[in-house]
Amino acid sequence: METALLAAGHTVTLLTPASGPAHPPPGIRAVHTIGHWDDLDALTALEPSLPPVGAVATIDEQCIVAAAHLRQLRGLPGLRVDAAHRYTDKHAMKNALDAAGLPVAAHRLVHHADEIPAAAQALGWPVIVKPRAGAATWNTFVVRSEAHLKELVAAGAFDARVPDITGRFHAGHALDSLHEAADGFLVEAFLDLADEYFVDLYVHEGEVLLAAPGRYDQPLLRTVGSASYDTVLPPDHPEARAVTDLARRAAAALGAQTGAVHCEILRTTDGRLHVGEAAARPGGDCITELTGLMFGIDVPTALAALAVGERPALPTEPHYPALTAVMIAAPPGTVTRVATAETIAQRPGVMSATINLRPGEPVPATAGTVTGAGRILYHPHDHTRLDREVAELRAALDIQVTPAPAAAASEH
CATH class of the missing domain: 3.30.1490.20 (ATP-grasp fold, A domain)
Known part of the structure; x- marks a missing residue:
């Protein structure tokens, strides 16, 4: 987003952790540091030394409250501290959603x-x-x-x-x-889940400019440490309409103003929808990239415009019946064989492939649903056969791993 702001002619000041990157992106005029994002007293003490700015923006979950605090100190528009807490504190979030009459666990x-x-x-x-x-x-x-x-x-x-x-x-x-x-x-x-959906909303002064719905291949808790894929759906998809409506209502209850909101919506086995969680940022992993491809928009440019209060013109007609990001997963150990990104990119429907597995090197670490092994962006041939098409892609990766010693010992 900061690169897009620079490209739009804005002057950008960066606030990073004290142990953050030593070399900021080219074009950044000034860099200030903070020890911890939740130390609001330190932010208050730092604020007088920051240069004049017209907006404070972030798309990082851990910085949402800090950004709102600085806005209020400067009297700048945007998400306020109380709303920022509702988006980042799941206790406050669920209380607010429940008070608004929305279904939550x-x-x-x-x-x-x-x-x-x-x-x-x-x-x-x-x-x-x-x-x-x-x-x-x-x-x-x-x-x-x-x-x-x-x-x-x-x-x-x-x-x-x-x-x-x-x-x-x-x-x-x-x-x-x-x-x-x-x-x-x-x-x-505990909710007995059949499906888990997501909706990314791009909002200007409370008006939803674009709602990009999608679904995870299975509820997220079942995908921890395993292979998974995310699919962005067209807004008129039968599964997406009710899900998008509930996401809009959730954002309104939590305090959507101007920016991106990422909502997760749960469907239980009896067919009922519940709000899972919501965040005042775009979706993680490949969801933002898929959204840009699906609707033909440059997402960083759109986020930069919203950051300074502008109303970007966002198309709402999808370019594809569906788009999928296939997350690559491998067990701990040393990679002995894997297809190249160039080979996978030549397969029908593949739009791009990032493969961070190298023969002779250890498999990158994972944490929760975050995998360092890579991903494949894919245009499904038939959305009703998506599980089979993804299985064929995974087979083509031909990943072979020699287990790590500790993992191998635990199997005997």
Whole structure:
């Protein structure tokens, strides 16, 4: 987004973590640093030294509240702190959605694993535990019973920090263990899910300029550590209409003003829709890239325009019946064989391929739904046969891995 702002003729000042990148993008006039994004007192102390600006913008989940705080200190338009908290604190988010009459899973706020049985007694076993703030299903898992809870506690599940495989999250709380969270974590009623959808909204002063719906191949909690794919659907797709309407209502309840909103919508096995979560940013992984291809827009340019309060002209007619991002996954170990990106790119329907697997090198680490192994952007030939087409793509990758010693030992 900052590159697009520079290209549009704006002067850009960057605020990064103190241990952030040493070399900012070319064209950045000034770089200021902060130790931790949630240290609002430090931001308040830093604010007088920042240059005059006309807008404060971010598309990074961990910076949403910090950006809103600086806006309010400067009296600038945009998402306010109370709305920023609703988008980043799942406890506040679900309370606001429930108060607006929108369907959400019931939840309780707890501060230690010892409190989960009492919460589960009210909600019913099994339950889902998750952080108040986080991303990529980090530290989110199902607890099926009191016996299962004891196993998880003994295994250290509530004290485990998430490895920062991206190098981007050290200045926030997303990597914290559940027991490290001073404000507690959530125990949520378990929903028996059939499908999980997403909708990216591009909003100007409350008006939705573009709603880009899609679906995950299966609910996200089932994809942790495994292969998955995301598909962007046309707005008039039968599955997308009700999902998009609920996402619009969720954004309105949380405080959509100008910018991007990413909503996740859940469908239970009885056909009912629930709001899962929402974020004041575009979708992660390849969702934003797929949206740009689907509607023929330059997403960074659109985000840059919204960042400064402009109303971009966004087309709403899809260019494809569907577009899919196939996430590449491989078990831990050393890669011994894999197809090249050039080979995969020649297959019918493949628009681009990024393969970060190299023979003789270890498989890149994963964390939650974040994989470092790469992805394939794909135009399905027949959306009703998508599972089979993706399976054929995965077979063509021909990934072979020699297991890591620890993994190999655990199998015997």
